[in-house]
Amino acid sequence: MVPSVRRLYVQGKEINGAGINSGWSVALGSPFTFATTLEQEYKSDIFGERGILLGAVHGIVESLFRWYIENGMSEDDEA
Numbered sequence: 001m002v003p004s005v006r007r008l009y010v011q012g013k014e015i016n017g018a019g020i021n022s023g024w025s026v027a028l029g030s031p032f033t034f035a036t037t038l039e040q041e042y043k044s045d046i047f048g049e050r051g052i053l054l055g056a057v058h059g060i061v062e063s064l065f066r067w068y069i070e071n072g073m074s075e076d077d078e079a
Helices: 002-010 018-027 038-070
Strands: none
Touching: none
């Protein structure tokens, strides 16, 4: 496959892997497949996964820790 991709690139032709991607999605048993771009994917990763999921979880845990300390609980009081 590599030589043919290189040949198409040198000829200035567009290389589209949409069919291959859809095939992998079906083969892996994905319940749904949607089209995206690299720009949409990195924005989703930065804001969604890293910012909200990881940031929110860290913030909630830190907030609960501070709340427990302020209310006089110690590590010995754990359930």
